[in-house]
Amino acid sequence: MEDQRDDLWEETNSQIEALAKSEPEKIRLLLESPIETMNPTDLFFRGLVLDSRRQYKGAREARDLALERSYSxxxxxxxxxxxxxxxxxxxxxxxxxxxxxxxxxxxxxxxxxxxxxxxxxxxxxxxxxxxxxxxxxxxxxxxxxxxxxxxxxxxxxxxxxxxxxxxxxxxxxxxxxxxxxxxxxxxxxxxxxxxxxxxxxxxxxxxxxxxxxxxxxxxxxxxxxxxxxxxxxxxxxxxxxxxxxxxxxxxxxxxxxxxxxxxxxxxxxxxxxxxxx
Ligand SMILES: C[S@@+](CC[C@H](N)C(=O)[O-])C[C@H]1O[C@@H](n2cnc3c(N)ncnc32)[C@H](O)[C@@H]1O
The missing domain is CATH 3.40.50.150 (Vaccinia Virus protein VP39)
Incomplete structure (x- = not known):
């Protein structure tokens, strides 16, 4: 199931690529923080990064949790x-x-x-x-x-x-x-x-x-x-x-x-x- 996120996927991914170059530490935190403690928006972006690395299973897990924590x-x-x-x-x-x-x-x-x-x-x-x-x-x-x-x-x-x-x-x-x-x-x-x-x-x-x-x-x-x-x-x-x-x-x-x-x-x-x- 998906949500009502309306950013252009293209735009968001370009921003993540730029961030990986300018602040790689943030991407590391996004990927390495314990999933249980993460805020839903960070989790959603973690899913995007994992998707772009073709790690679809992890991406799915992050996104499902993001959905659960974002919406009633x-x-x-x-x-x-x-x-x-x-x-x-x-x-x-x-x-x-x-x-x-x-x-x-x-x-x-x-x-x-x-x-x-x-x-x-x-x-x-x-x-x-x-x-x-x-x-x-x-x-x-x-x-x-x-x-x-x-x-x-x-x-x-x-x-x-x-x-x-x-x-x-x-x-x-x-x-x-x-x-x-x-x-x-x-x-x-x-x-x-x-x-x-x-x-x-x-x-x-x-x-x-x-x-x-x-x-x-x-x-x-x-x-x-x-x-x-x-x-x-x-x-x-x-x-x-x-x-x-x-x-x-x-x-x-x-x-x-x-x-x-x-x-x-x-x-x-x-x-x-x-x-x-
Ligand atoms: C959040 S998705 C909608 C949910 C999606 N239908 C699903 O089943 O998961 C919104 C999508 O609309 C696309 N979009 C935005 N403007 C568009 C346009 N003018 N033509 C085609 N797609 C567009 C975006 O790229 C984005 O992928």
């Missing part, structure tokens, strides 16, 4: 429940299935076992896809999986050529989405199943941060549904759950490092799956 049981249950909802919804859906903004593939991890369809993992970052290829190679042995790096706002697909598209927080992570929904309408011929979260619109620190991050279009219920409809989708909000969400702590070894840019203050967010066709 209710949050984790809701994230997982949305993925299971998509899994059930997808039974019998035509392939290939394009997973938009796959990141480290938490949704793929849930959907791949037992699925008949061919999957296409996609992301803006070629580097995260290379990592996914190494990690998912075993699960997809025999039937294969495709990996395509592109910006979700300008996909390489022909009109109506994607029978099924899924995404776990992919829409919410596209900054300045502009014509994103029109582009998805252009390429999806069947169903789009998008796990998303909506923030309350009442003015406060979270709405300010959302504006600064240029995420307003798809982070609020009303505006997101309007974007879907204006692009020509029929859309339903399914499996809606309101869950208390708290800011994740900043790094201690990597002083001030952040994983999630939202929320910046405690708030109830609506987790849901948007079913569009």
């Amino acid at each position: 049981p209710e949050q984790r249950a809701s994230m997982s429940d949305q993925m299971q909802f998509v899994r059930r919804q997808m039974v019998g859906s035509p392939g290939p299935v394009v997973d938009l903004a796959s990141g480290m593939g938490s949704l793929l991890e849930v959907l791949l076992p037992g699925a008949d369809q061919h999957f296409v993992a996609t992301d803006l970052s070629p580097r995260v896809l290379m990592r996914d290829q190494a990690v998912f190679g075993e699960i997809t042995r025999g039937r294969g999986m495709s990996y395509l790096a592109f910006d979700a706002r300008h996909t390489p697909f022909a009109d109506g050529s994607v029978p099924t598209m899924v995404t776990y927080l992919g829409l919410a992570n596209v900054r300045d989405p502009g014509g994103l929904m029109k582009e998805l309408r252009r390429v999806v011929s069947g169903e789009l199943l998008a796990i998303n979260l909506f923030y309350p619109e009442r003015r406060g620190p979270n709405t300010d941060a959302i504006r600064q991050l240029k995420l307003e279009a798809l982070m609020y219920r009303k505006s997101a549904l309007r974007q879907f409809r204006e692009a020509g989708f029929k859309v339903k909000v399914e499996n809606s759950q309101n869950v208390l969400s708290r800011p994740t702590p900043k790094g201690e070894i990597l002083e001030g490092a952040e994983t999630d840019s939202l929320p910046v203050a405690d708030t109830f967010v609506e987790w849901c799956t948007l079913v569009a066709s």
Whole structure:
């Protein structure tokens, strides 16, 4: 299972590489500190460093613990429940299935076992896809999986050529989405199943941060549904759950490092799956 971390993988990894050169001691501490005592943000970065060194088992362990320490049981249950909802919804859906903004593939991890369809993992970052290829190679042995790096706002697909598209927080992570929904309408011929979260619109620190991050279009219920409809989708909000969400702590070894840019203050967010066709 994955979380709502929205940094560009590419950007974060470049920062880690720079740090390894300028402050190798920090990387050593990140890798050698006892896992039991580490803060979740440091653990998440430890996972990234291990991933970049192809130590996937250790990376997994660090990331699982980071997730457990970053999010409440209710949050984790809701994230997982949305993925299971998509899994059930997808039974019998035509392939290939394009997973938009796959990141480290938490949704793929849930959907791949037992699925008949061919999957296409996609992301803006070629580097995260290379990592996914190494990690998912075993699960997809025999039937294969495709990996395509592109910006979700300008996909390489022909009109109506994607029978099924899924995404776990992919829409919410596209900054300045502009014509994103029109582009998805252009390429999806069947169903789009998008796990998303909506923030309350009442003015406060979270709405300010959302504006600064240029995420307003798809982070609020009303505006997101309007974007879907204006692009020509029929859309339903399914499996809606309101869950208390708290800011994740900043790094201690990597002083001030952040994983999630939202929320910046405690708030109830609506987790849901948007079913569009
Ligand atoms: C945190 S991941 C989302 C979780 C992921 N879907 C999963 O199942 O684990 C967010 C991803 O969105 C990608 N991303 C951000 N902007 C994008 C864009 N314009 N086009 C495609 N991918 C984008 C980032 O590179 C990052 O890997």
